[in-house]
Amino acid sequence: MTNENTLPGTGTAELSGFAALGITGALLKATIAAGFTEPKPIQMQAIPPQLEGRDIFGIAQTGSGKTAAFALPILSRIIGLGTKRRPKTARALILAPTRELAVQIEETIKILAKGAHVSTALVLGGVSRFSQVKKIGPGVDVLIATPGRLTDLVREGDLILADTKWLVLDEGDRMLDMGFINDVKRIAKATAPDRQTALFSATMPDEIAELAKGLLKNPVRVEVAPQSTAAAEIVQSLVLARTKQKRQVLSKMLGDEAMRSVIVFSRTKHGADRVTKDLARDGFNAAVIHGNKSQNARQKALNDFRDGAVRILVATDIAARGIDVPGISHVVNFDLPDEAESYVHRIGRTGRNGRDGIAITLCDPSENAKLRQVERIIRMKLPVIADHLGSPDPQRDPREKTERHFEPANDREHHGGRRDGRRPGNGDTKRFASQPQGERGPKPQGERTAAAKPNGERKPDGFKRFKGNNKRRFGGKRPANRAA
Numbered sequence: 229m230t231n232e233n234t235l236p237g238t239g240t241a242e243l244s245g246f247a248a249l250g251i252t253g254a255l256l257k258a259t260i261a262a263g264f265t266e267p268k269p270i271q272m273q274a275i276p277p278q279l280e281g282r283d284i285f286g287i288a289q290t291g292s293g294k295t296a297a298f299a300l301p302i303l304s305r306i307i308g309l310g311t312k313r314r315p316k317t318a319r320a321l322i323l324a325p326t327r328e329l330a331v332q333i334e335e336t337i338k339i340l341a342k343g344a345h346v347s348t349a350l351v352l353g354g355v356s357r358f359s360q361v362k363k364i365g366p367g368v369d370v371l372i373a374t375p376g377r378l379t380d381l382v383r384e385g386d387l388i389l390a391d392t393k394w395l396v397l398d399e400g401d402r403m404l405d406m407g408f409i410n411d412v413k414r415i416a417k418a419t420a421p422d423r424q425t426a427l428f429s430a431t432m433p434d435e436i437a438e439l440a441k442g443l444l445k446n447p448v449r450v451e452v453a454p455q456s457t458a459a460a461e462i463v464q465s466l467v468l469a470r471t472k473q474k475r476q477v478l479s480k481m482l483g484d485e486a487m488r489s490v491i492v493f494s495r496t497k498h499g500a501d502r503v504t505k506d507l508a509r510d511g512f513n514a515a516v517i518h519g520n521k522s523q524n525a526r527q528k529a530l531n532d533f534r535d536g537a538v539r540i541l542v543a544t545d546i547a548a549r550g551i552d553v554p555g556i557s558h559v560v561n562f563d564l565p566d567e568a569e570s571y572v573h574r575i576g577r578t579g580r581n582g583r584d585g586i587a588i589t590l591c592d593p594s595e596n597a598k599l600r601q602v603e604r605i606i607r608m609k610l611p612v613i614a615d616h617l618g619s620p621d622p623q624r625d626p627r628e629k630t631e632r633h634f635e636p637a638n639d640r641e642h643h644g645g646r647r648d649g650r651r652p653g654n655g656d657t658k659r660f661a662s663q664p665q666g667e668r669g670p671k672p673q674g675e676r677t678a679a680a681k682p683n684g685e686r687k688p689d690g691f692k693r694f695k696g697n698n699k700r701r702f703g704g705k706r707p708a709n710r711a712a
């Protein structure tokens with residue numbers, strides 16, 4: 229690859245930028261108009277092979293430019309196919325784990341396809357399905373969807389995937405974390421057998437490698453350095469504070485005007501709501517975003533934060549990836565995430581586009597094991613900038629006693645914090661052994677999310693065969709934390 233972004237030996241040496249990668253006509257014009265003059269590394273690597281019809285296995289995070297990397301080749305192939313589509317079909321399907329990411333992808337595609345007569349539609353949970361069904365009725369060029377609602381529409385015959393020749397799975401590792409993996413496999417199976425597929429993932433756990441093996445045909449592997457290794461500009465630090473001190477510590481911290489745009493991460497949805505309420509009591513106006521909020525509320529929170537109408541956004545890990553809000557000055561981890569990798573994604577919300585960022589983590593002694601895991605993956609010890617452990621405890625809040633001993637079973641953005649969506653069994657006791665009993669709390673009996681079902685209960689192929697035991701999953705009400 230050369231600095232001029234030309235492709236040596238391809239006869240396109242006189243071209244530069246996206247033209248050299250094979251993007252032409254209205255698409256090239258719209259891409260340049262969007263301000264994309266020089267392709268990013270992931271685009272340079274991924275666009276030419278996709279234009280040749282190759283499958284792609286991309287290791288890249290949001291922020292790398294991967295949306296255009298998969299969207300431009302698809303758009304390029306779709307333009308010129310004309311408007312003749314079978315009803316209820318989609319030519320290309322892009323699956324995203326969260327509604328916010330899906331909305332963001334559609335926005336990018338609309339910008340890139342401006343003037344090219346390509347139709348797009350969004351299929352998401354949490355909003356009315358009527359307008360979605362109506363929009364895909366005549367057939368659509370590019371459908372962007374979250375797996376839950378898409379599965380519902382396919383099951384009910386409102387969407388047919390047999391004509392889908394392009395499939396993109398974005399943030400594969402996040403899909404895995406959220407328990408969508410079987411949905412994804414089933415969806416892929418329902419698309420055209422000769423489809424072209426791209427799978428993007430920020431990390432590459434074994435399950436993603438397995439998924440890639442099953443779904444991709446002789447893929448070209450493309451990779452860009454993850455944000456965490458490139459983000460030397462994020463200054464990370466630790467504040468030692470007991471759980472009951474954290475509220476006070478956070479409010480004091482936020483009193484500093486230098487914290488002009490702050491995202492506060494909480495491990496649970498319930499915790500996020502409580503932090504938001506406590507901040508309001510302390511005089512701070514904060515927006516909150518998590519999986520139990522309606523799509524409209526989530527989008528409004530994000531827009532208010534993006535526009536600067538509120539300077540504090542409280543979020544669960546659902547917002548740690550996929551959301552690209554420029555100019556976040558600080559990330560505060562109100563608590564440590566269950567998965568050490570989530571720490572990297574959380575702090576990656578700041579220090580974007582070469583700007584400086586500050587990430588501060590509040591840590592109670594009961595979180596030390598999680599802290600050690602984080603320090604292992606970031607390969608550094610977080611410097612302690614404040615230690616409140618010796619300070620007298622603030623007046624105990626009567627609510628705290630019960631809250632620390634009971635965490636609702638669905639109050640997690642992950643399914644039991646496991647990648648495979650299964651509940652921790654005996655094998656997991658070692659992993660959580662260092663946590664006090666009360667911190668994780670008992671799970672009410674009988675609470676089983678769909679993804680918590682053993683694999684045997686879910687047949688891996690063919691939408692029509694999901695009956696009987698799957699009634700709840702495919703016919704019943706979707707559990708709140710699977711609303712996407």
Ligand code: AMP
Nearest residue numbers: 264266267268290291292293294295296
């Ligand atoms: P993504 O990883 O696709 O979410 O992209 C991250 C950000 O980079 C988005 O704000 C894009 O608009 C921007 N972007 C993507 N490709 C380019 C490019 N070639 N030149 C300038 N900005 C870009």
